[in-house]
Amino acid sequence: MMDWHTHKPSAYGGYLCSVVREDWDFVAAEHGMIPCFGIHPWYAGGVSVAQTAYDLDEYLSRFPQAQVGETGLDATPRHRDALEAQTLLLQVHLGAAFRHERLVHLHGAGAWSRLLELLRQREKTGTLPSVLLHAWNGSHEMAREFLDLGAVFSVGVRELSHPDAAARYARIPADKLHAESDDDPDSFPRAVALLALLRRDIA
Numbered sequence: 001m002m003d004w005h006t007h008k009p010s011a012y013g014g015y016l017c018s019v020v021r022e023d024w025d026f027v028a029a030e031h032g033m034i035p036c037f038g039i040h041p042w043y044a045g046g047v048s049v050a051q052t053a054y055d056l057d058e059y060l061s062r063f064p065q066a067q068v069g070e071t072g073l074d075a076t077p078r079h080r081d082a083l084e085a086q087t088l089l090l091q092v093h094l095g096a097a098f099r100h101e102r103l104v105h106l107h108g109a110g111a112w113s114r115l116l117e118l119l120r121q122r123e124k125t126g127t128l129p130s131v132l133l134h135a136w137n138g139s140h141e142m143a144r145e146f147l148d149l150g151a152v153f154s155v156g157v158r159e160l161s162h163p164d165a166a167a168r169y170a171r172i173p174a175d176k177l178h179a180e181s182d183d184d185p186d187s188f189p190r191a192v193a194l195l196a197l198l199r200r201d202i203a
């Protein structure tokens with residue numbers, strides 16, 4: 001068992017995701033975790049897309065065990081003005097992940113349908129990498145659409161405590177839905193326990 005999405009080194013191991021470019025060397029250091037290189041959509045503004053593409057290629061070549069993330073889209077009121085910049089940057093991450101055959105950690109707050117559209121487009125052109133949708137909080141119906149594209153999901157205490165958690169998560173196959181701690185490594189055991197309870201009570 002490991003933490004499928006976190007930004008802080010964790011005793012449980014798992015995927016250690018960067019948030020900004022300056023994090024990359026830190027996540028790549030020896031933490032006993034899998035480093036993920038990316039730029040979070042909240043920080044997409046003002047980032048050079050070409051430079052990021054270049055850096056991603058270089059880091060993914062240098063660290064063959066590394067994955068890509070965090071990246072994605074955020075269409076919540078505070079961030080939706082930057083959707084165009086977010087989209088350009090996301091495509092660079094997806095392209096690099098596809099070429100290097102890595103998993104991409106996706107953020108999609110308020111933007112799951114946009115993400116679905118964009119991933120479907122890439123599937124059509126044969127350039128879709130493996131993707132993980134982190135903090136997944138969409139409907140079960142939409143989860144099935146993403147599952148058809150080969151996606152996996154991770155959820156934390158925040159998502160698992162939601163009144164709709166059972167309807168959203170209990171029917172996703174166990175090997176496609178994993179526990180994460182995001183910014184709070186201490187919350188990981190509770191996320192694992194909540195996920196197990198939810199499955200036991202529904203199955």
Ligand SMILES: [Zn+2]
Binds near residue numbers: 017
């Ligand atoms: Zn995150």
